[in-house]
Amino acid sequence: MKPASSIKSTKVIGAALTAAAMFLPSAKPAFADAAPERGIVAFKYLSYRDSQPDVDRININAYSVRAMTPIAGKWAIDVTGVLDSVTGASPHYYSFFDTVSGASKLKADTRKALDLSVTRYFPTGSLTAGTSYSEESDYISRSISLQGSVASPSKNTTVTLGGSVTTDTITPNNIELVDRKKIYSALLGVTQVMSKNDIVQVNLSRSVGEGYYTDPYRPIDNRPRHRNYTTVMTKWNHYFESTEGASRLAYRYYADTFGIRSHTFSAEYVQPLPNDFKLMPSVRLYSQTAADFYVPVDPLYAPEPPEVNFDGYYTLDQRLSAFGAVTLGLKVSKKFADEWLVDVRYDHCMQRDHWAISGKGDSGLAPFNMDFIQVGLSKEF
Amino acid sequence: MKKILIRVVAAFGCLTSITTMSGCATVQPWEKQNLAKPEMTFEGDKLDTGYTEHIYSSKEAASGGSGVGGGGCGCN
Amino acid sequence: MIIRNRKIIRGFLLTMMLCVGASSMALAVEPGDKAPGFELPGQQGNVTLAEAAGSVVYVDFWASWCGPCRQSFPWMNQLQEKYRASGLKIIAVNVDAKSEDAKKFLAQNPAGFTVAFDPKGVTPSSYGVKGMPTSFLVGRDGKVIFRHLGFNAADKDKIENDIKAALEASK
Numbered sequence: 001m002k003p004a005s006s007i008k009s010t011k012v013i014g015a016a017l018t019a020a021a022m023f024l025p026s027a028k029p030a031f032a033d034a035a036p037e038r039g040i041v042a043f044k045y046l047s048y049r050d051s052q053p054d055v056d057r058i059n060i061n062a063y064s065v066r067a068m069t070p071i072a073g074k075w076a077i078d079v080t081g082v083l084d085s086v087t088g089a090s091p092h093y094y095s096f097f098d099t100v101s102g103a104s105k106l107k108a109d110t111r112k113a114l115d116l117s118v119t120r121y122f123p124t125g126s127l128t129a130g131t132s133y134s135e136e137s138d139y140i141s142r143s144i145s146l147q148g149s150v151a152s153p154s155k156n157t158t159v160t161l162g163g164s165v166t167t168d169t170i171t172p173n174n175i176e177l178v179d180r181k182k183i184y185s186a187l188l189g190v191t192q193v194m195s196k197n198d199i200v201q202v203n204l205s206r207s208v209g210e211g212y213y214t215d216p217y218r219p220i221d222n223r224p225r226h227r228n229y230t231t232v233m234t235k236w237n238h239y240f241e242s243t244e245g246a247s248r249l250a251y252r253y254y255a256d257t258f259g260i261r262s263h264t265f266s267a268e269y270v271q272p273l274p275n276d277f278k279l280m281p282s283v284r285l286y287s288q289t290a291a292d293f294y295v296p297v298d299p300l301y302a303p304e305p306p307e308v309n310f311d312g313y314y315t316l317d318q319r320l321s322a323f324g325a326v327t328l329g330l331k332v333s334k335k336f337a338d339e340w341l342v343d344v345r346y347d348h349c350m351q352r353d354h355w356a357i358s359g360k361g362d363s364g365l366a367p368f369n370m371d372f373i374q375v376g377l378s379k380e381f
Numbered sequence: 382m383k384k385i386l387i388r389v390v391a392a393f394g395c396l397t398s399i400t401t402m403s404g405c406a407t408v409q410p411w412e413k414q415n416l417a418k419p420e421m422t423f424e425g426d427k428l429d430t431g432y433t434e435h436i437y438s439s440k441e442a443a444s445g446g447s448g449v450g451g452g453g454c455g456c457n
Numbered sequence: 458m459i460i461r462n463r464k465i466i467r468g469f470l471l472t473m474m475l476c477v478g479a480s481s482m483a484l485a486v487e488p489g490d491k492a493p494g495f496e497l498p499g500q501q502g503n504v505t506l507a508e509a510a511g512s513v514v515y516v517d518f519w520a521s522w523c524g525p526c527r528q529s530f531p532w533m534n535q536l537q538e539k540y541r542a543s544g545l546k547i548i549a550v551n552v553d554a555k556s557e558d559a560k561k562f563l564a565q566n567p568a569g570f571t572v573a574f575d576p577k578g579v580t581p582s583s584y585g586v587k588g589m590p591t592s593f594l595v596g597r598d599g600k601v602i603f604r605h606l607g608f609n610a611a612d613k614d615k616i617e618n619d620i621k622a623a624l625e626a627s628k
Contacts, residue, residue, distance in 0.1 A: 196414070417522045
């Protein structure tokens with residue numbers, strides 16, 4: 001049973017790891033009106049694995065390279081490429097009854113993504129145009145975006161406005177299907193210097209999507225063809241003069257038309273140490289409610305699927321169930337001569353159904369853990 | 382849906398007005414030594430953020446919030 | 458609920474406008490204005506604008522933590538060297554709150570021109586400096602010829618040409 005289903009479930013995760021929020025032109029810091037002084041070349045390796053008790057693990061190895069350079073003090077070009085590959089079995093509870101055939105159609109479980117952006121800097125702001133492309137055997141995603149920032153004369157307030165259009169093409173390996181998904185997003189943000197040690201950012205974003213949201217690798221899955229969501233992101237960075245360290249707090253509220261609400265809180269603290277070392281411990285708390293059409297595990301039938309009303313929308317995807325998660329992380333970086341920087345980061349994330357603060361969790365789901373390590377090397381020039 | 386939107390707009394309005402009101406205590410350009418430190422910017426390590434946001438958006442229902450654009454995701 | 462929200466938004470917009478208004482009201486020295494005088498501690502004794510009277514003075518406000526400022530130092534060294542004989546004097550006013558930071562910077566980036574220290578920020582305030590670095594070119598008559606915000610490679614030629622013109626015009 002395992003081998004066939006595990007390869008296909010792996011694909012689900014592969015598809016899951018498509019570009020997504022990857023290379024968004026994020027709302028810029030306080031000095032959005034100045035072109036970067038230096039260019040940068042960076043490389044980063046990611047090793048990811050997840051697990052559930054007594055279930056095989058999935059592994060992802062990813063490599064990304066970024067090059068950014070200022071041009072004539074007024075422009076900046078930023079290019080990022082990513083290559084990732086997925087191996088191993090899915091840890092997912094529901095993969096046990098994956099009965100779909102067609103595993104032989106699978107191509108390599110790799111994803112290639114490219115992201116390009118060009119920014120023009122003006123005395124009072126900046127304008128960024130970006131495009132991104134991501135490809136795997138069953139999923140192609142294309143996106144274009146435009147974002148502008150305007151700073152107040154004091155440079156203490158920056159207002160950011162952005163928009164993007166994303167078109168995805170889905171061609172599952174297991175069924176004869178070609179479908180699309182189109183997503184329009186808009187962002188409004190304000191960055192404000194509060195004091196010489198505090199800076200705050202509030203981003204409001206709205207996304208409207210239409211198309212194929214169903215998971216083709218799940219035999220019992222039927223989702224609406226519309227999904228709109230709204231997020232409010234608040235960030236606050238504070239500098240401690242006593243320790244010369246900085247805390248970085250963020251809170252995000254998310255609500256979508258699947259009926260999911262979520263809260264994300266994250267806290268990081270960056271402490272510079274002697275010899276150009278920096279230490280960054282972090283914690284992240286997450287909690288979500290279930291989608292309206294999520295069908296919980298029925299202990300009577302488990303591990304067989306619960307009874308489902310096939311008239312409406314339904315999913316057994318645990319990612320659309322109610323749960324909470326806690327991540328603990330640590331990042332260490334060291335700067336060497338000639339602007340070389342080496343960094344290593346480790347995160348351990350635990351997902352538990354009973355940590356859902358905004359709804360009752362699905363007690364039929366097994367605990368789920370993720371471990372990821374990143375190793376980076378970069379040089380400014 | 383409308384209710385959510387109103388709540389969101391209200392939250393945004395509140396936060397930004399608090400923000401701007403206290404922002405009136407203007408910080409001068411020559412007082413931005415601490416704000417100029419890389420850890421005080423919101424951008425951070427781009428490749429790190431890329432991986433991290435990616436992992437979470439594929440393992441959780443929520444995504445987005447810090448920017449616009451980017452490729453779509455077959456996740457959920 | 459909706460009414461209250463509207464009020465909040467209106468309040469938010471109003472405060473925002475007030476803020477922007479208030480901050481842009483801070484007086485900035487414009488070309489044609491008399492350059493505000495100053496007397497500040499330097500590397501060797503006090504530095505005043507008055508003692509440079511009769512020269513064309515390039516007043517540069519900089520900080521140790523500002524990247525473009527670092528880039529401007531070698532260029533200002535060249536500039537001072539090249540136009541010293543024609544009567545150019547560069548005074549770089551450091552605005553670090555801790556002058557030790559500035560001294561550390563100067564150890565790595567030696568300055569072949571006059572450096573003054575203003576940890577209290579009185580001078581940049583009187584000049585209405587809007588960003589780091591900002592420079593003012595003061596003519597032999599003590600009046601400001603131009604103001605320049607920021608520094609990057611693209612600015613070099615333009616600034617140098619303006620300086621050359623000022624040196625020639627007032628010979």
